[in-house]
Amino acid sequence: MLNNLDSFLLKETISSVFILVGVAFMLIATIGLLRFPDFYIRMSAITKGSTLGLGLILAGLGIYFDHPAMLLKVVAIISFTFMTAPVAAHVLSRTAVQNKIPFWNKTNLTDFQSYLKKEHRSEKKVDEERAK
Amino acid sequence: MNLFSVTLIIAIGTLSICLVLTAIRFAIGPTLPDRISAFDLFVANVIGIIAIYTELTGNADFIDVAIILSLFGFLGSISFAYFLMKRIR
Amino acid sequence: MKTFLIHTVISFVVAYQFFQRTDWLSYHARSAGGIFMLAFAVLWITTLLYNRAYFRKMPKAIFFILYILKEIFVANLRIAYDILKPRYAINPAVLAVPLDAKDDLSITLLACVVALTPGSIALDVRQDRRVLYVHMLYIDDDLDKAKHQIKHGFERRILELTT
Numbered sequence: 336m337l338n339n340l341d342s343f344l345l346k347e348t349i350s351s352v353f354i355l356v357g358v359a360f361m362l363i364a365t366i367g368l369l370r371f372p373d374f375y376i377r378m379s380a381i382t383k384g385s386t387l388g389l390g391l392i393l394a395g396l397g398i399y400f401d402h403p404a405m406l407l408k409v410v411a412i413i414s415f416t417f418m419t420a421p422v423a424a425h426v427l428s429r430t431a432v433q434n435k436i437p438f439w440n441k442t443n444l445t446d447f448q449s450y451l452k453k454e455h456r457s458e459k460k461v462d463e464e465r466a467k
Numbered sequence: 468m469n470l471f472s473v474t475l476i477i478a479i480g481t482l483s484i485c486l487v488l489t490a491i492r493f494a495i496g497p498t499l500p501d502r503i504s505a506f507d508l509f510v511a512n513v514i515g516i517i518a519i520y521t522e523l524t525g526n527a528d529f530i531d532v533a534i535i536l537s538l539f540g541f542l543g544s545i546s547f548a549y550f551l552m553k554r555i556r
Numbered sequence: 557m558k559t560f561l562i563h564t565v566i567s568f569v570v571a572y573q574f575f576q577r578t579d580w581l582s583y584h585a586r587s588a589g590g591i592f593m594l595a596f597a598v599l600w601i602t603t604l605l606y607n608r609a610y611f612r613k614m615p616k617a618i619f620f621i622l623y624i625l626k627e628i629f630v631a632n633l634r635i636a637y638d639i640l641k642p643r644y645a646i647n648p649a650v651l652a653v654p655l656d657a658k659d660d661l662s663i664t665l666l667a668c669v670v671a672l673t674p675g676s677i678a679l680d681v682r683q684d685r686r687v688l689y690v691h692m693l694y695i696d697d698d699l700d701k702a703k704h705q706i707k708h709g710f711e712r713r714i715l716e717l718t719t
Contacts, residue, residue: 365485367639379677385511403588419541421671443649
């Protein structure tokens, strides 16, 4: 009886610690979403914080239930999140570059000038062709 | 009302504050990609709330909602980005 | 890759049938995960007979995943400290990293890993697939050092895995 109760208390404690750490990561990510000055900085700093927070919360859930079906569902959600978050971030930032969302004024852009120039030139060529 | 459920209710309250802050960024975001990234974080927060609610009630059926929501959040942000890329061509 | 998928399915079926047919162990997440890992390890040892490359690469893949998790955690703590400070000390730049990887799989894997670590995101690949453009937050006036860090940390391990 005592052994059973003790293991239940241990599971609750570990699970709540995981959930509190995950919620703290998510809160910090949301504050960063409000504070940072530029779209690219927000994108590269924020989305991954929320991914780690979500993973910790779901791990706490799996530890608390301790059931194989729940373990399978939790592993499915975690692996799906870790696979899709970088793809979504990459597609969004590529779209933002092609839409000419401006960079922060302190960003070092020396390596990127040739790419930007080429993009603008190709756009100008497309415009000329459309005008003809 | 033991210490464990109090901890979970505090966590749900913190995530609700996160939802309000994300909605502020959604409202003031200067461009459309800002709003899409805010939407992404919004979906992640809602998945977290559903997970903690599952643990609070002890009913294991709610986690299916989180699976479907994670799938639809990814599809939503991808299709918004695709629409934006099509519009400038 | 095909061997890995087949082994995952086989060990899943073995774990399921074990709990269906016998009741030696209690039906918990720990015991089910343990049975799954055991079946997977036994299948991994048998590949010594017919697939030497898979036998060699599996420990490297596990160490690579652990390395990525450690990087994610450390960089997340750094960004959390930077967000909570009243004045942020970030110094962003866009790098052009020359690629050694040629095929699609390793370039995709490298872009995903770079996007998954906080503080850096992959913007685009140039048309001839030689250069990856990466946006990074913490640069200390030295672009080459950060490029060397990406090439030596991530790309070398990915090339070891995929070739």
